[in-house]
Amino acid sequence: MNKPPEHTHAIKEKIPFSAWYLISLPLFIWVILYQNNWTTDVFLFLNQQFSVLPDLFWTTLSLGGNGWFIFVILLPVIYVAPRVIFSALLSGIITGIVSNLAKSFFDTPRPAFVLDQASFHIIESPLLHSAMPSGHTMTAFAICTSIIFTISRQNRKYVHLLWFLAIGTGLSRIAVGAHWPSDVLIGASFGIFCGLMGTSFINRMAATKFKTYSKASLIVNLMSLVNLYILLNQKLDFAINQPVQYLTALFLTVNFIIYFIFYFKHQRLLKNHV
Numbered sequence: 001m002n003k004p005p006e007h008t009h010a011i012k013e014k015i016p017f018s019a020w021y022l023i024s025l026p027l028f029i030w031v032i033l034y035q036n037n038w039t040t041d042v043f044l045f046l047n048q049q050f051s052v053l054p055d056l057f058w059t060t061l062s063l064g065g066n067g068w069f070i071f072v073i074l075l076p077v078i079y080v081a082p083r084v085i086f087s088a089l090l091s092g093i094i095t096g097i098v099s100n101l102a103k104s105f106f107d108t109p110r111p112a113f114v115l116d117q118a119s120f121h122i123i124e125s126p127l128l129h130s131a132m133p134s135g136h137t138m139t140a141f142a143i144c145t146s147i148i149f150t151i152s153r154q155n156r157k158y159v160h161l162l163w164f165l166a167i168g169t170g171l172s173r174i175a176v177g178a179h180w181p182s183d184v185l186i187g188a189s190f191g192i193f194c195g196l197m198g199t200s201f202i203n204r205m206a207a208t209k210f211k212t213y214s215k216a217s218l219i220v221n222l223m224s225l226v227n228l229y230i231l232l233n234q235k236l237d238f239a240i241n242q243p244v245q246y247l248t249a250l251f252l253t254v255n256f257i258i259y260f261i262f263y264f265k266h267q268r269l270l271k272n273h274v
Helices: 015-033 039-050 055-065 066-080 082-106 136-149 158-177 183-203 215-233 241-271
Strands: none
Touching: 015 183, 039 136, 039 158, 039 183, 055 066, 055 158, 055 183, 055 241, 066 082, 066 136, 066 183, 066 215, 066 241, 082 136, 082 183, 082 215, 136 158, 136 183, 158 183, 215 241
């Protein structure tokens, strides 16, 4: 008998070769800043301009580069496009590895270590070391890239708006006083690269491997319990974000319960169709 229907991301998308050129765009802007020695001036200008907006706006936007937060927000996508979740996860893992290696290699000081801390706006405790690249920017651009190039072309019409969220996350790192513009630009470039690498691997795999109620998807949802613990017991970047964390934890809990209700319902349907 026929098995009950289940969502799969059936179309195996090929990343267009032109997508790889996206890596060079942030690098091009970085070269202009570097050659003209504009990094400090641009940082101070942007940081001052951004300070007119509430701190909570920038710290919340900065969460767009925190893997614990993004994982929760993306998790419901598993119902309609499970391949996207796995692409984002792999891209995020690659990003974490590359970010740690790059930060150790460059080992550059942050603005608060170089400049008079009274000369610019800093939100909460100043960070001093491991500036380049911006890990938050890397994560935001990696996840954005993975989503856009995992989803089928005909469904990408509005998904491209995610670039604005990634850019906003990068700018938030300047607004909070944590990174130079060069850190953000290099982070964006590295993030796009990591996103394309993760997506390239996932997109080569058969669509049948990505199902909403597969064992792999079940494991992903069980992993969300680690996220729940982090959200309830640790600070994600800024103490001011605590209310956002608790709302995210509530959202995760509801999603977790809903998923398992449907998961066990799906298992019963499978047994009835055997």
